[in-house]
Amino acid sequence: MPFYSQPKALHAFDAKSEAQKIAFAPISFQAARCLLRFGILDALDQTGGASAADIHQKLQLAGEPLSLYAIGVLLDMGLSMGLLWHEKDKYQLDKTGHFLLHDGMSRTNLEFVHHICYQGMFKLEESLLSGTPAGLSQFGDWDTLYPALSSLPLAAKESWFAFDHFYSDHAFDSLLPLVLADKPAHLVDIGGNTGKWARACCSYQPNLRVTIMDLPQQLALANEACTAAGFAERIHYHPVDLLDEAPRFVKGADVYWMSQFLDCFSEAQIRAVLSHTREAMGRESRLYILETFWDKQPNETAAYCVNATSLYFTAIANGNSRMYHSSVFERLIAETGLSISWQKHNIGLGHTLLCCEIK
Amino acid sequence: MPFYSQPKALHAFDAKSEAQKIAFAPISFQAARCLLRFGILDALDQTGGASAADIHQKLQLAGEPLSLYAIGVLLDMGLSMGLLWHEKDKYQLDKTGHFLLHDGMSRTNLEFVHHICYQGMFKLEESLLSGTPAGLSQFGDWDTLYPALSSLPLAAKESWFAFDHFYSDHAFDSLLPLVLADKPAHLVDIGGNTGKWARACCSYQPNLRVTIMDLPQQLALANEACTAAGFAERIHYHPVDLLDEAPRFVKGADVYWMSQFLDCFSEAQIRAVLSHTREAMGRESRLYILETFWDKQPNETAAYCVNATSLYFTAIANGNSRMYHSSVFERLIAETGLSISWQKHNIGLGHTLLCCEIK
Numbered sequence: 001m002p003f004y005s006q007p008k009a010l011h012a013f014d015a016k017s018e019a020q021k022i023a024f025a026p027i028s029f030q031a032a033r034c035l036l037r038f039g040i041l042d043a044l045d046q047t048g049g050a051s052a053a054d055i056h057q058k059l060q061l062a063g064e065p066l067s068l069y070a071i072g073v074l075l076d077m078g079l080s081m082g083l084l085w086h087e088k089d090k091y092q093l094d095k096t097g098h099f100l101l102h103d104g105m106s107r108t109n110l111e112f113v114h115h116i117c118y119q120g121m122f123k124l125e126e127s128l129l130s131g132t133p134a135g136l137s138q139f140g141d142w143d144t145l146y147p148a149l150s151s152l153p154l155a156a157k158e159s160w161f162a163f164d165h166f167y168s169d170h171a172f173d174s175l176l177p178l179v180l181a182d183k184p185a186h187l188v189d190i191g192g193n194t195g196k197w198a199r200a201c202c203s204y205q206p207n208l209r210v211t212i213m214d215l216p217q218q219l220a221l222a223n224e225a226c227t228a229a230g231f232a233e234r235i236h237y238h239p240v241d242l243l244d245e246a247p248r249f250v251k252g253a254d255v256y257w258m259s260q261f262l263d264c265f266s267e268a269q270i271r272a273v274l275s276h277t278r279e280a281m282g283r284e285s286r287l288y289i290l291e292t293f294w295d296k297q298p299n300e301t302a303a304y305c306v307n308a309t310s311l312y313f314t315a316i317a318n319g320n321s322r323m324y325h326s327s328v329f330e331r332l333i334a335e336t337g338l339s340i341s342w343q344k345h346n347i348g349l350g351h352t353l354l355c356c357e358i359k
Numbered sequence: 360m361p362f363y364s365q366p367k368a369l370h371a372f373d374a375k376s377e378a379q380k381i382a383f384a385p386i387s388f389q390a391a392r393c394l395l396r397f398g399i400l401d402a403l404d405q406t407g408g409a410s411a412a413d414i415h416q417k418l419q420l421a422g423e424p425l426s427l428y429a430i431g432v433l434l435d436m437g438l439s440m441g442l443l444w445h446e447k448d449k450y451q452l453d454k455t456g457h458f459l460l461h462d463g464m465s466r467t468n469l470e471f472v473h474h475i476c477y478q479g480m481f482k483l484e485e486s487l488l489s490g491t492p493a494g495l496s497q498f499g500d501w502d503t504l505y506p507a508l509s510s511l512p513l514a515a516k517e518s519w520f521a522f523d524h525f526y527s528d529h530a531f532d533s534l535l536p537l538v539l540a541d542k543p544a545h546l547v548d549i550g551g552n553t554g555k556w557a558r559a560c561c562s563y564q565p566n567l568r569v570t571i572m573d574l575p576q577q578l579a580l581a582n583e584a585c586t587a588a589g590f591a592e593r594i595h596y597h598p599v600d601l602l603d604e605a606p607r608f609v610k611g612a613d614v615y616w617m618s619q620f621l622d623c624f625s626e627a628q629i630r631a632v633l634s635h636t637r638e639a640m641g642r643e644s645r646l647y648i649l650e651t652f653w654d655k656q657p658n659e660t661a662a663y664c665v666n667a668t669s670l671y672f673t674a675i676a677n678g679n680s681r682m683y684h685s686s687v688f689e690r691l692i693a694e695t696g697l698s699i700s701w702q703k704h705n706i707g708l709g710h711t712l713l714c715c716e717i718k
Contacts, residue, residue, distance in 0.1 A: 015454035023468035095374035
């Protein structure tokens with residue numbers, strides 16, 4: 001990790017500017033969102049620059065009748081945020097505006113932050129003090145976000161799944177040959193969710209059997225999707241709450257698989273899940289763990305996104321989990337009688353794959 | 360205005376980073392706020408660097424028992440935001456963190472944004488479409504923020520007045536000799552609010568009479584404060600709603616004064632208020648307008664703060680006003696039969712004083 005280990009080479013004036021940007025950050029966020037939402041960045045991109053009056057006319061024709069006042073406050077904030085620049089009365093898209101408009105990752109993150117995190121993040125202070133996701137109350141009376149997912153407002157649900165899939169989908173192609181290299185007969189997908197990975201595995205390796213271990217209500221959804229995909233014979237379901245004191249486990253499978261799963265738990269919970277998995281494993285079993293460690297990101301910006309995501313876990317998801325530093329996992333794995341036989345970083349968008357076996 | 364008129368000299372990689380920072384901005388805002396709120400930045404400043412365990416112990420002794428988990432997610436986000444850097448397990452304050460901690464302006468802005476703007480800003484989209492401050496519903500059923508001010512939750516009220524006064528207080532000393540240069544006998548303070556300026560004027564110039572024009576409920580507060588200050592004889596009150604079709608005006612005063620007042624209105628409303636003032640003015644009357652124009656700010660960062668404040672007017676305060684471009688005021692002043700005899704920029708924290716007379 002070549003970053004964060006020395007002071008920024010920043011003039012005092014620029015540091016003071018950064019402090020002001022932080023102080024007004026929620027306002028700039030919503031301004032950027034509205035510049036996207038009303039198609040203003042898009043209009044500037046397509047026309048190669050336009051005046052406020054041009055945009056006003058264009059939006060009216062498109063059935064988005066924003067006042068000149070509304071367009072004006074957004075455009076001026078766009079200038080201040082470096083999304084735009086202007087030549088007399090003609091506004092132009094600047095580079096940051098270009099990426100906000102065209103980069104799928106920043107759009108996916110922005111929609112996720114607006115619909116899932118924005119309101120609840122107001123209660124970060126309370127969440128940190130209580131160890132519970134106090135911000136989740138925006139969606140009703142839930143202990144964690146997971147059972148609430150299916151009853152979220154549509155836009156919130158869509159943005160959550162888009163965020164979740166954006167990161168995992170980018171990793172599948174390079175993961176399958178790694179995890180299925182030894183042609184296992186039986187893979188157990190712990191926390192298998194909607195069965196997306198189970199289906200990808202069955203498509204990739206013809207004779208593979210998969211068992212998905214998850215909460216009963218998740219398995220119902222997975223069953224539906226996997227049966228529809230024609231894998232009713234090869235994918236099986238093992239209902240379990242892994243936070244039980246002695247969860248019922250599938251024993252002696254060739255491969256155990258946990259993808260973006262352990263980051264949903266506290267260190268103590270991770271230790272317990274790893275111990276139970278260790279007990280179920282045979283001498284030849286392999287445990288593959290796919291995680292996003294903030295210290296293993298390819299650059300500072302990726303680490304920024306990962307550390308910001310931790311606070312979503314704090315205030316919204318469950319109050320006590322996070323995206324971890326890799327050293328935490330190294331310690332927990334060693335403490336539970338497992339060892340890392342090999343690891344590979346920078347898979348997909350900053351994932352790390354750990355291959356573990358019994359010590 | 361030497362800024363915003365050319366594209367930023369930014370590499371694509373850095374522009375992409377900026378886009379990600381915008382996408383996660385509400386999360387970074389709350390992280391920064393909690394790092395301040397729990398005294399973590401302060402602890403690092405005082406100790407010259409500390410580990411998470413050191414901070415944990417320090418906060419426990421100070422009666423702020425944050426878990427190591429909570430301290431960990433905040434510190435790691437602090438690294439990602441450039442507030443901190445680290446040497447092994449020891450976290451150090453970086454320049455941006457230093458200014459966030461020690462610069463009164465960024466603290467005042469941050470508290471204002473958290474308590475007054477954060478929640479309501481979620482409805483910026485709705486506010487822009489409707490021309491009403493949709494975000495104000497967080498505080499109850501009000502048309503504008505102004506009548507709601509006295510019944511806001513304490514922290515919100517305090518942060519609003521701290522924000523309001525922070526900017527005006529920095530301007531008073533240099534304004535008094537400018538506005539009272541000709542030793543006027545009678546000054547009319549239009550939108551005089553709590554009478555702070557009226558009292559400052561009376562203290563500065565012994566024989567001056569002041570009349571405050573404002574809504575009746577504001578005048579009651581002003582009366583109390585001005586009487587307590589010993590100015591009962593010299594400060595008078597003229598209740599009026601300036602948005603009435605034909606508001607009752609004090610005629611022929613030497614000086615009419617409007618400080619941070621017209622930015623609370625739409626262009627059409629400003630035109631009407633200026634017209635009525637023009638009618639009340641005598642040939643020798645002067646109208647002084649103190650405003651914060653975003654294009655007259657000393658640098659980009661100051662303009663950023665001013666343009667962000669516009670969106671507070673949009674979503675929270677009244678839905679149709681803003682911090683204007685100076686050219687808008689030049690046009691409105693000319694349209695209402697007034698002319699600018701002189702103007703002075705960069706007063707206090709980026710204010711402009713316009714001296715107007717009848718054309």
